[in-house]
Amino acid sequence: MKKIVYTVMAAFAVLMINGCQKSPSEIMDSVDNYVEVGNSYSFIDYTFTLSIVDAANPGSFVENAEVEISGRDADYIFESGGSRDFTPIQGTLFMVANPSYEPTQENPLQFVAKITAPGYLPVIVDASIFKNNPNRYQTVFMVNEANPPAGASRSSSQFPLSGGVLAAEQEVSVFPGAGKLTGGTVTIPAGTKFYDANGSQLTGSSLKANMIHFDSGNSASMACFPGGQVAPLIKMGDDYFPKIGVFPLTFADIYMTVGNNKVKTFSQPINISMTISPGTLNTETGLEIAEGDVLKMFSYSENEGFWKYEMDAEVEIVN
Amino acid sequence: MIKKLIILGVWLFTAVPLFAQETEEPVAQYSYAAALNGSSLGFGAEFAVKFTDQLSGRLRFNYLNMENLVSQDPQKIGGETFLIDAGPKSTEADIVVEYLPFKGSSFKVVGGFGYFFEGDMSVYSTNKNGYTYGSMHIEAEDIGKVVFKMDYSGLAPYLGIGFGRAVPKNLVGVSFEMGTFYLGEPKATIGRTELLAENTEVNLAQFQEDISDYRWYPYINLRVAINLTK
Numbered sequence: 001m002k003k004i005v006y007t008v009m010a011a012f013a014v015l016m017i018n019g020c021q022k023s024p025s026e027i028m029d030s031v032d033n034y035v036e037v038g039n040s041y042s043f044i045d046y047t048f049t050l051s052i053v054d055a056a057n058p059g060s061f062v063e064n065a066e067v068e069i070s071g072r073d074a075d076y077i078f079e080s081g082g083s084r085d086f087t088p089i090q091g092t093l094f095m096v097a098n099p100s101y102e103p104t105q106e107n108p109l110q111f112v113a114k115i116t117a118p119g120y121l122p123v124i125v126d127a128s129i130f131k132n133n134p135n136r137y138q139t140v141f142m143v144n145e146a147n148p149p150a151g152a153s154r155s156s157s158q159f160p161l162s163g164g165v166l167a168a169e170q171e172v173s174v175f176p177g178a179g180k181l182t183g184g185t186v187t188i189p190a191g192t193k194f195y196d197a198n199g200s201q202l203t204g205s206s207l208k209a210n211m212i213h214f215d216s217g218n219s220a221s222m223a224c225f226p227g228g229q230v231a232p233l234i235k236m237g238d239d240y241f242p243k244i245g246v247f248p249l250t251f252a253d254i255y256m257t258v259g260n261n262k263v264k265t266f267s268q269p270i271n272i273s274m275t276i277s278p279g280t281l282n283t284e285t286g287l288e289i290a291e292g293d294v295l296k297m298f299s300y301s302e303n304e305g306f307w308k309y310e311m312d313a314e315v316e317i318v319n
Numbered sequence: 320m321i322k323k324l325i326i327l328g329v330w331l332f333t334a335v336p337l338f339a340q341e342t343e344e345p346v347a348q349y350s351y352a353a354a355l356n357g358s359s360l361g362f363g364a365e366f367a368v369k370f371t372d373q374l375s376g377r378l379r380f381n382y383l384n385m386e387n388l389v390s391q392d393p394q395k396i397g398g399e400t401f402l403i404d405a406g407p408k409s410t411e412a413d414i415v416v417e418y419l420p421f422k423g424s425s426f427k428v429v430g431g432f433g434y435f436f437e438g439d440m441s442v443y444s445t446n447k448n449g450y451t452y453g454s455m456h457i458e459a460e461d462i463g464k465v466v467f468k469m470d471y472s473g474l475a476p477y478l479g480i481g482f483g484r485a486v487p488k489n490l491v492g493v494s495f496e497m498g499t500f501y502l503g504e505p506k507a508t509i510g511r512t513e514l515l516a517e518n519t520e521v522n523l524a525q526f527q528e529d530i531s532d533y534r535w536y537p538y539i540n541l542r543v544a545i546n547l548t549k
Contacts, residue, residue, distance in 0.1 A: 022529050024440070027467075028391045028403050031444050034509060034526040035465050035519050037397025043450070043457065043514045082453020099514060100461040 046097035046129045048077070048136045052088055052115060055141035055149035055224045061091020062117045062142045069095075071112035071127075076101040086113075097129060104131050112305050120144055121212065121253055124226060124305040126233055141223040143212060143253070151218025153180050156210045159188075161258065164203035166192045174213035174252070176275070184213040184252045184274035193267035194258050202258035213252040217277055225251060226300045226307075233306035234298070240306065247283050249295065250274040275318065291317045350548040352486040356381065358540035360411055367417075367485035367544065375417040375485035377429075383409045386441060393447055397519075400447040401465075409438040413477055417485045425494070429479040433500050435472045440505075440533070442467040446515070463513025465521075469505035469530045476501050479538060490549045493542065500536040 022030075052062045067086040069077050079086055080094035087093075103109040113125040120142040129136055141149070148154050159170045166188055173185040186209060194202045214221040225248055227233060234241045252274060256263040280289045293315040298307040349368060356363040361383025369375045388406030395401070415431030446462035479498015487494075507527035511519055 022532075024389070024405065025391070027529060028389070028405050028442055029394070030529060031401075031403060031442060031465070031467060032394060032396045034467060034522050035396060035444070035511075036522070037399055037515070038518045038520070042517055043452075078453065078455045082455045084454050096455075098455050098457060100458050 043099050044080075044096045045099060046101075046103065046109060046134045047080075048095045048097075048127055048129055049138070050088065050093045050095070050113060050115070050125065051137070051139045052091045052093070052117075053139060053141060054120075054147075055143050055152075055220060056147045058139070058141065058223075061088075062120060063091075065091065065115055065117040065120075065142070067093055068114045068116075069111055070114065071110055073101060073109045074111045076109060077111050102131075103129050114302065114305075115140055115142065117142060119146060121224075122302045124300075124302055126227060126305050139223075141220075143224050145210070145212065148212055149218075149220040149224065150179055151181075151215035151221030152212055152224065153177065153183070154210065154212045156208065159207045159209065161194075161203075161205055161207055164193055164201055164258075166190060166194075166207060170207075170209070172209045172211045172254075174211050179218075181215050181217060181277045182213070182250055182275040184211060184250070184272065186211050186254055187271040187273075188266075189268060189270065191268070192270065194256065194263045195265045195267070196261050197264040199265070202261050202263065204259035204261070207256060207258055207263075209254075209256045211252055211254050213274065214250070215277070216248050216250050216280070222248075226302075227305070234309070235306050236309040246307070249276045249280055249289070276315070289315055291315055350486045350546060352492075352544040352546050354542050354544035356540050356542050358542075359536075359538055360409060360540075361385075365542070365544075369484070369486035373419045373422075377415050377417060377431075377485050379413050379415070381409070381411045381413075383407055383411075386443065394444075396444065399450070399462075401444045402447050403442065403444050405440070405442040407438075407440045410436045411438065412436070415477060415479075419484070425482045425484055427481055427483070427485075427494075427496075429477070429481065429496060429498060431477050433475045433477050435475060435500075435502070438472040438502070438536075439468050439470045441469075450514075457514070461513055463511060463515040465515055465519065466508075466510040466512075467526060468508045468510065469533055470508060471502040471505040471533075471536065473503070475503075475536070477538070479540075481540070483542065483544075485544070486548075487544050487546050490546055492544050492546070494544065496538070496540040496542065498538045500538060502534050502536055504531050505533050 052065045054060045054062055065088050069086055076098040077095050080096050097109055101109055108128040108130045110128050113127055115123045123140050123142055125140060145154055153174045155172050155174045157172050169190045170188050171185055174183045176183045196202055214224060234244050276289055282289045282293055294312045297310045297313045299310050300307050352367040354365040356365055360381035363379055363381035365377055365379040367375055367377045385406040386408055387404040391403040393400045393402055411433050413431055413433030415429050417427050417429045419427050443464055443466055445464040446459045449459040450457045450462055477498055477500045479496050481494060481496030483492060483494020507523060507530055509521040509523055
């Protein structure tokens with residue numbers, strides 16, 4: 001009986017062991033027969049393209065532009081060749097996102113592109129890539145200081161400093177003119193001292209003050225509105241509001257230098273006044289702007305990339 | 320006469336309890352056992368009923384999850400290095416009848432049906448080092464993996480032999496069993512995740528052909544049972 005039992009068990013064992021022509025190990029060794037990887041990966045799902053043009057002549061690209069990428073998700077952004085060299089080619093910069101980062105609608109991929117070019121005002125692009133809008137394209141209108149776009153005009157003056165102090169009150173003004181409806185004036189009071197971003201007083205012999213003023217009713221000048229009108233980042237107090245549409249009534253780019261050093265702050269407040277086109281609608285009241293209306297004033301820092309609420313300003317009638 | 324009546328009376332009184340005992344006897348012959356199994360189908364639990372000395376019935380449940388049981392050396396696929404792991408995963412229940420053909424021997428023949436609620440053998444092919452494109456490095460987990468799966472879920476007849484009784488004679492008994500389930504031809508699938516989903520072509524027909532004779536699932540079982548009627 002034992003002989004029968006052992007014979008049956010041996011037969012079972014042989015059946016089980018020799019059941020398959022190809023062993024599991026051979027199957028595992030054969031996986032490259034079952035799958036083939038393409039010669040070139042198609043792995044880029046999210047892109048952001050910047051087209052950098054001259055605001056006065058949007059058909060011309062800005063030469064020698066440089067782009068610096070920073071911000072929360074900057075490490076995931078690369079030039080389309082996979083490098084970190086963000087030099088535009090003929091005014092165009094193709095950027096791609098590392099597929100290791102998967103943006104969502106609630107948590108988009110966010111970075112900041114700072115664009116500079118000799119002779120042009122710097123531009124900050126606060127960029128977001130959402131899952132449902134994976135291929136973004138944005139035209140950047142850069143303002144050539146020597147040749148601003150229609151609706152914009154520039155004024156520049158140089159004032160002597162004595163021991164780093166402005167001896168007398170000075171003004172820089174942009175006046176309405178041909179094709180330009182509004183203007184503005186920067187008034188720097190006597191005795192003002194000037195400081196750089198580190199808080200160090202600048203002690204050159206002269207102050208160069210520049211103002212480029214933009215009409216709000218001109219599409220060419222409005223295209224230069226920093227941060228864009230659709231969803232600029234706005235800071236009011238300690239709160240940030242990233243998706244507020246804004247209706248700028250007037251805006252200007254003001255910058256000053258002492259020697260080659262940029263002025264960041266002043267020892268005392270300076271005065272800025274800008275005119276608004278008659279008939280402009282006050283979006284808060286729904287009526288035309290009128291004397292006594294209170295408007296909010298914001299400043300935009302090219303290093304921070306957001307509009308910051310500064311103060312309320314009262315509208316005055318100017319003849 | 321009186322003596323005969325007394326004798327008859329005693330007989331009647333004793334006969335009634337004896338009759339009652341005979342009607343309960345078939346129920347009393349069943350005995351039961353609970354058992355734990357360690358087998359090629361993983362770990363499992365079992366309930367067994369002994370109908371006669373030679374015939375028992377068993378209801379078994381087995382669970383197995385060893386997806387990374389076997390690892391192979393890294394392989395090149397399309398110039399990229401992949402890690403290869405494989406292993407079975409199953410949840411199975413079966414009902415079998417156990418027959419002991421030889422009196423005085425615990426040798427048994429077992430037959431029945433199993434049902435694999437989830438039954439597959441998968442080979443995982445995972446990119447090892449990620450992918451570098453210029454200065455951009457894509458992590459391996461974002462490259463994804465390819466899963467070659469042979470799915471054998473469904474009904475499967477079973478036949479096996481072994482030693483040891485379903486319900487042990489003593490309080491505790493150990494038994495051994497080997498057999499095989501007939502699964503039919505498993506269904507091949509090749510799943511791809513992440514970037515590999517977009518950048519690979521698969522040869523499913525070849526994979527299906529290579530696994531087409533994987534129709535038998537060997538079952539080797541070591542079992543410890545407790546007689547619940549002791």
